[in-house]
Amino acid sequence: MQIQRRTPSQWQPKDPLNQYEGMALGLISTGSFPAIVATADMMLKTSGVKLIGYEKIGSGHCTAVVRGGIADVRLAITEGIQMAEQSGHYISSSIIARPLPNLEVVLPIGSRLGEWLEQKNPSRNSNQAIGLLETIGFPAMVGAVDAMLKSADVQFTAYEMIGAGLCTAIVRGSVANVAVAVEAGMYEAERIGELHAVMVIPRPLEDLEQTLPVAKCDLVQPQPLQLPLNLKETVKEVVELPEMVEISIQAPLENQ
Structure with missing residues (x-):
């Protein structure tokens, strides 16, 4: 009788987040919302990472969370720290290599992972x-x-x-x-x-x-007034007015 041995990987329950094995998380915290947005913009434009979102914990503390390959996350965090320090509002940063599924399920990170694969060619909005x-x-x-x-x-x-x-x-x-x-x-x-x-x-x-x-934010633009196409201009009838009669009014005599 042969006994089939199970590998350690077979002991773990299957989780859809395991397809992101080998990825890393990067977190940068600043004391200003404009600073964290500029930091996230720098990380996105200098490395192939995905911006998961922001975590605001009060007292002005904001954290940007990015995900990607370990090398990409390290490069993004390095460039992000420089941007945050230039703004004067840098607080802290961290890199989590190969996070376990339990960590991503509890933190507000896994909600956007499913959208990652759907957005293969993100477009730039260069006009605004x-x-x-x-x-x-x-x-x-x-x-x-x-x-x-x-x-x-x-x-x-x-x-x-x-x-x-x-x-x-x-x-x-x-x-x-x-x-x-x-x-x-x-x-x-x-x-x-x-x-x-x-x-x-x-x-x-x-x-x-x-x-x-x-x-x-969906801005509602004012719509121009549209007139019906079958609107026809009507010609007004000319009405003749009666001739004016000149009336002389005599002023009353003053009391003697």
């Missing part, structure tokens, strides 16, 4: 830029948005609050308009309250836009 302006205090952000909208042809699409009084306004438009708008918003934010961070992203990738509130 994203501007992010972060203030300490809501009134300063509202005032900055008002100044941005009045100074350039941009659209205010969303705002993000990450705790510690930090509010970020997100605008979209051409690169030149966004740059002008952000500059005007900076002066207004400093006049009202306190400016915390600003970022202009010229050509965001589709992967980045899907993780931002701006990607979910």
Whole structure:
């Protein structure tokens, strides 16, 4: 009688996440939402990683989570750290090589893994830029948005609050308009309250836009008034008015 031995790999239950074996997770944390968006943009444009999303834990702490091959994740984290340090809001970073399925199921990471294979050719949106302006205090952000909208042809699409009084306004438009708008918003934010961070992203990738509130904002454009095609112009009938009769009015005599 032969006894069939099972290999250690056969002891583990099958999990769809095992198809990503050999991949790694990269995490970078900053103290500003514009800083983490710029950091994520840098990681996406310098390495073949996938941006899973952001984790906001309050007090202004934001973490970007990327996934990919170990070499790609290491390169992305290296470039991301440099960008975060340039912004002055870098906090910490970590690389998890070959994470177990249990870790990915519990963390908010595995929800977008199924979409990875479906997006084989992500497209670039080169016609629009994203501007992010972060203030300490809501009134300063509202005032900055008002100044941005009045100074350039941009659209205010969303705002993000990450705790510690930090509010970020997100605008979209051409690169030149966004740059002008952000500059005007900076002066207004400093006049009202306190400016915390600003970022202009010229050509965001589709992967980045899907993780931002701006990607979910559907702006309703005003529709032009449409007249019916069978509308005919009617000719008005000319009505003759009666001749005016001149009437003389004699003024009353003054009392003697």
